[in-house]
Amino acid sequence: MNGDKIKLPDFLIADLYKESLVDIRDNSIKAEKDVPSVLLAEETKAETIKDEITFAGENRKNIIIISSYTAKEMSKEDMAFLLNILKACHLNITDVAVINFTRQKVAYPDLKKELNALQIILFDIEPSSIGLPFKIPFFQVQNYDDCKIVTAPALSALNKTTAEGKILKTKFWNSLKVIFNIN
Numbered sequence: 001m002n003g004d005k006i007k008l009p010d011f012l013i014a015d016l017y018k019e020s021l022v023d024i025r026d027n028s029i030k031a032e033k034d035v036p037s038v039l040l041a042e043e044t045k046a047e048t049i050k051d052e053i054t055f056a057g058e059n060r061k062n063i064i065i066i067s068s069y070t071a072k073e074m075s076k077e078d079m080a081f082l083l084n085i086l087k088a089c090h091l092n093i094t095d096v097a098v099i100n101f102t103r104q105k106v107a108y109p110d111l112k113k114e115l116n117a118l119q120i121i122l123f124d125i126e127p128s129s130i131g132l133p134f135k136i137p138f139f140q141v142q143n144y145d146d147c148k149i150v151t152a153p154a155l156s157a158l159n160k161t162t163a164e165g166k167i168l169k170t171k172f173w174n175s176l177k178v179i180f181n182i183n
Contacts, residue, residue: 065120097115
């Protein structure tokens with residue numbers, strides 16, 4: 001083991017040093033405390049249109065994140081964790097569409113048609129719930145209809161400092177590396 005180097009994933013490094021690390025490449029989100037208001041503003045604005053899928057973010061890169069809670073219901077820790085995940089993937093909240101599945105049932109064909117989904121991350125949501133004709137074990141990347149899909153446990157389960165939480169984070173990071181072609 002002497003001389004061997006261990007490379008930690010970016011999101012783990014960010015999680016370890018969340019009080020002291022600063023990402024100077026991304027100025028779109030000024031401070032962690034401002035993040036919920038950014039998400040809430042986008043979500044509220046989108047909710048005024050009834051026939052379209054409502055979401056937080058701007059979906060600039062056609063990346064869909066579906067969870068069972070809104071930005072209002074998400075804890076500060078889980079919100080920061082989600083933002084750290086995005087940063088580790090060289091993304092920010094404007095690149096994605098965050099959909100609350102408990103408030104709005106969405107179907108895969110609609111995600112493809114309305115949001116031009118290229119990648120979908122399901123947090124604690126079964127693929128069959130959005131009309132996909134298959135099951136996916138957590139962290140397995142599934143290619144379907146020119147879209148990469150991955151399922152994961154809830155953010156709160158991934159965002160634990162326990163040994164189990166760290167294992168889940170590592171598995172999730174490996175899935176994200178495949179989806180977003182990260183080396």
